[in-house]
Amino acid sequence: MMSEPIATPVLDFAIIGIQKGGTTALHRFLSSHPQIFLPEPKELHFFNSDGATDWAVPDYRKLEAHFAKVPREARKGEATPAYIFHPHALSRLRAYNPAAKLITVLRDPVERAYSHWRMERTRQAETLDFPEAIRAGRLRVAENPARFSYVERGFYAAQIERLLALFPAEQCLFLTTDDLKTDHIPTLSRVWRFLGCDETAAAPEPQMIRPLLSDETLAPLSDCDRGYLRALYREDIHRVAALIGRDLDGWG
Template sequence: MHLISKISNKALKQVRAARAQKPMVGFVIAGTQKGGTTALDSFLRQHPAVCMPANVKETHFFYEDQHFEGLNHLFGPAYSHYHKYFVPSPQTKIVGEASPSYMWYEKAPERMYKYNPALKVILILRNPVERAFSHWNMATMRESESFDFFEAIRTERERARPKQNRTISYIERGFYVAQIRRIQRFFPDSQIKIFLSEDLRLSHQETLQKIYEFLEISPASVPPQKIVHERTYAKKISEESVSYLRKIFEPEIKHLELIIDRDLSAWLA
């Protein structure tokens, strides 16, 4: 008889109880990829009341299927593995992390909710045309993409197999409405805060103060804006690519304006 079939319900409950731990993480910067999550991560690391992962920026815990499938599906995720990333100090008031794949990956929001229903979720949205080009540049620098940008976006749907391909998702990740709705299915609006990447750049102090307030920590010091991570790419995006992507994203951007109550006309200018 298979080992799993020999496990009694009582024993299974005991194993699950042993694996379950009180949630340590109180917030996540869930996305979007290439939207400014690295910058916000670096800012929050400088706040004495915030604990971010030691030695890494992104844990990818709720993205990685191996933590939730197989025996982990039967016994429950080993949150102790997740908690090893964090080393809170006596000054720590809240623990958090930045893994931009959480916003995009379909399974992540439910996994986050099951871990901590009180989790606070921060989203940073970027013009999806610019985001796609930045994503492609990252992929080419990592040598995981050999197509030029226009060919990469033109053939994305055919090449993105399996569904939700981590690399070939330049356009797919820019459809923010569905991603926001998916998070809203599990978390109330009071636990979700949405910003634009422009907010960190153009309203640096005000934006960080809003985030401090959302996380219920002291608005102590605001790190200097110069830490924002921006890259200058060797190639510029072509007008052909811009036109192609704007036609794709225009209905999405107009819908997003209604969802987040922000003027996004500059994204289509």
């Protein structure tokens, strides 16, 4: 049984997803705003911690210690992109602060899957080539959901539906990686407005943004693998577009 929301929650907002979607860049951009505080390291992993916290009687002191010396008036947030994929993280966050504002950065799921695989490969945590990892390799997801969920994390519709069942739509902001790449000034103005911050704050220069959102080191995705993933995601992308009110025809 979840505890009652605490009287004065410290955390005002969270960037909850998606992994390999551009959340590191957004964290950097938000940290530059004088009215916003996000702790380092970027990902606190508090609400998706299954073993370290008794969620029947959660102790929020570990979370709130990151904000102990922050001015009361600052907008306090954190960025853990695993939250939207985790089955319980959002309900735990709601139990802590049902008024929290939540930001999700969505990326073309085909590109996201490839970037995720490349990250694990670089870490030497993945031995399978990409074609096998996204086919037979999916059987390993139960073994390690965080590592091997290249394909599964890209089915956004169910994750968004879970989010919107817990939080009202006006507390949820959906961006895309392309918003940050190609339209960053108006996109950041939307974020400032969503968080109730000064919209006149200077946005980062484009030369700061490109390296944070670049996957230029990736070899091209094969037509075969792209087509395979595009077919898997096609119906889900239509559902996502309807849920967030965006044209996503360019994905896949």
